[in-house]
Amino acid sequence: MKKSILKKQLEDLNKINHFRFHMPGHKGRGNDFDLFAYDMTEIPGADNLHDPQGVIEEVQEKCAKAYGSEEAALLVNGTTTGIHSAILGACSPGEKLLVPTNCHRSVFGALALGRIEGVFITPEFNTRMGFAKEVSLDSVKEALIKYPQSRGMVLTNPTYYGTTSDVQAIGDYLHSQGKFLIVDEAHGAHLHFNQELPLDAIAAGADVSIQSTHKILGSLTQSSLIHFQGSRINRQRVKQFLSLLQSSSPSYPLMISVEEAVDTAFEHGEDIFKKIIEAHETFFKNQPVTAPITLYNGDDSGTGYDQSKWLFHTRGIAGSQVEEILSKSYGIRCELSGKNHVLAMTGIGTTQEALKALTKAIKDLNEKIIHGELQGETLRPGSDLPQEFLFAGAVKTEVPLWQGLYRHKEKCPLAEANERLAGDFIIPYPPGIPVLLPGSRIDQEMIAGLNHLMDHGISIVGINQKRELLLFKEKGDLHEA
Numbered sequence: 001m002k003k004s005i006l007k008k009q010l011e012d013l014n015k016i017n018h019f020r021f022h023m024p025g026h027k028g029r030g031n032d033f034d035l036f037a038y039d040m041t042e043i044p045g046a047d048n049l050h051d052p053q054g055v056i057e058e059v060q061e062k063c064a065k066a067y068g069s070e071e072a073a074l075l076v077n078g079t080t081t082g083i084h085s086a087i088l089g090a091c092s093p094g095e096k097l098l099v100p101t102n103c104h105r106s107v108f109g110a111l112a113l114g115r116i117e118g119v120f121i122t123p124e125f126n127t128r129m130g131f132a133k134e135v136s137l138d139s140v141k142e143a144l145i146k147y148p149q150s151r152g153m154v155l156t157n158p159t160y161y162g163t164t165s166d167v168q169a170i171g172d173y174l175h176s177q178g179k180f181l182i183v184d185e186a187h188g189a190h191l192h193f194n195q196e197l198p199l200d201a202i203a204a205g206a207d208v209s210i211q212s213t214h215k216i217l218g219s220l221t222q223s224s225l226i227h228f229q230g231s232r233i234n235r236q237r238v239k240q241f242l243s244l245l246q247s248s249s250p251s252y253p254l255m256i257s258v259e260e261a262v263d264t265a266f267e268h269g270e271d272i273f274k275k276i277i278e279a280h281e282t283f284f285k286n287q288p289v290t291a292p293i294t295l296y297n298g299d300d301s302g303t304g305y306d307q308s309k310w311l312f313h314t315r316g317i318a319g320s321q322v323e324e325i326l327s328k329s330y331g332i333r334c335e336l337s338g339k340n341h342v343l344a345m346t347g348i349g350t351t352q353e354a355l356k357a358l359t360k361a362i363k364d365l366n367e368k369i370i371h372g373e374l375q376g377e378t379l380r381p382g383s384d385l386p387q388e389f390l391f392a393g394a395v396k397t398e399v400p401l402w403q404g405l406y407r408h409k410e411k412c413p414l415a416e417a418n419e420r421l422a423g424d425f426i427i428p429y430p431p432g433i434p435v436l437l438p439g440s441r442i443d444q445e446m447i448a449g450l451n452h453l454m455d456h457g458i459s460i461v462g463i464n465q466k467r468e469l470l471l472f473k474e475k476g477d478l479h480e481a
């Protein structure tokens with residue numbers, strides 16, 4: 001049989017990248033099992049994810065117990081569908097939901113699908129590196145005082161960058177006002193299993209949390225968990241949407257991988273993450289503050305930093321250049337990079353050998369930069385552009401979000417988009433947070449910002465390589481084909 005082109009490509013990538021510091025968390029070192037032997041349909045005895053009453057129910061109960069939640073459900077379409085279902089189940093069309101602007105695209109997708117109105121909250125920023133951090137309790141209070149009819153809030157915790165908000169204080173406040181809290185814990189499925197890590201959402205009192213067990217724990221990509229607690233959110237409604245939106249042929253290998261990932265984390269998580277945290281602390285404590293590449297350890301805000309994330313601040317050298325050198329010269333593939341940062345994500349599959357290789361490589365690069373053996377890229381004009389603009393409420397729309405999906409669109413060059421309304425979700429990847437929604441007004445600052453990101457190698461979903469994007473037709477009617 002001819003070799004799959006895709007398989008070959010991934011094998012080639014594996015040959016170059018010895019040390020994976022990107023998702024998924026198993027780092028290619030999961031439990032070996034013959035996928036085809038376990039790839040089945042809902043024959044008698046195999047239960048049914050859409051109405052679990054047998055072995056799947058048992059697994060779900062075990063997962064809930066491991067996390068201390070009241071109920072858990074396996075997800076086979078990622079946290080994305082868990083978020084869609086949680087929001088659609090918790091809010092009816094026309095209702096309002098508090099949404100920090102740094103939420104993942106799935107949250108905005110849920111608003112559009114459910115015809116729900118987002119009340120946008122601006123998070124705090126790390127201005128040095130240009131990313132959104134925690135959401136303050138004050139900003140939540142302010143939004144709720146202004147829009148008291150909001151049904152509740154969705155909060156991303158921890159963020160892609162490992163920063164946290166005070167979930168407990170935000171949850172307590174929302175609950176005292178009769179509101180719910182849904183936590184997008186896509187990056188936090190490991191938190192529950194190590195005492196040094198920030199508090200997980202269920203322990204902090206969230207009503208629902210959704211976790212990508214594939215990102216830092218060891219399950220297969222696309223598998224996730226949703227947890228329920230209390231009665232503020234109607235579980236039956238959430239489950240109804242899960243059943244509507246997830247595949248009617250749920251993958252058993254994905255479900256098995258979640259169960260095994262949770263078992264492993266339950267048994268060994270404390271120890272595995274202890275080693276990762278200790279290595280992080282040692283690196284952080286011993287680094288010269290003046291080094292060109294330094295490890296970030298949070299900003300004394302929020303409720304602690306998730307030290308499974310190794311986020312480096314770069315000076316005199318672009319983060320994207322460091323990412324490239326790590327891959328080409330040291331066989332280390334990171335998760336993401338930006339103008340002045342590069343993120344190495346550890347996970348349950350990260351070995352001591354990999355941590356040593358990363359530590360050594362960064363020290364080596366620092367030496368080379370200090371001794372002039374490695375020249376940082378000359379930053380292009382405009383590269384000092386503040387990145388906060390990306391998160392600062394650019395997601396306002398001039399028509400309800402759901403209507404934006406039905407408008408008549410046309411493709412136009414980005415350069416000609418000034419003052420026009422975006423026709424699509426425009427999402428820099430990473431971190432997958434939309435900067436424009438269908439119906440957002442585009443201005444010159446946004447155009448410059450998007451060009452800047454693309455000049456620095458960041459790909460943007462919604463803008464093609466020719467730098468064209470969809471805009472509303474200026475005289476397009478709703479529902480026009």
Ligand SMILES: Cc1ncc(COP(=O)(O)O)c(C=O)c1O
Pocket residue numbers: 077078079080081104106156159160184186187212222223224431432
């Ligand atoms: C913050 C956040 N939420 C949700 C998701 C969606 O998770 P999944 O890939 O499991 O669908 C992601 C994915 O990158 C994410 O970063």
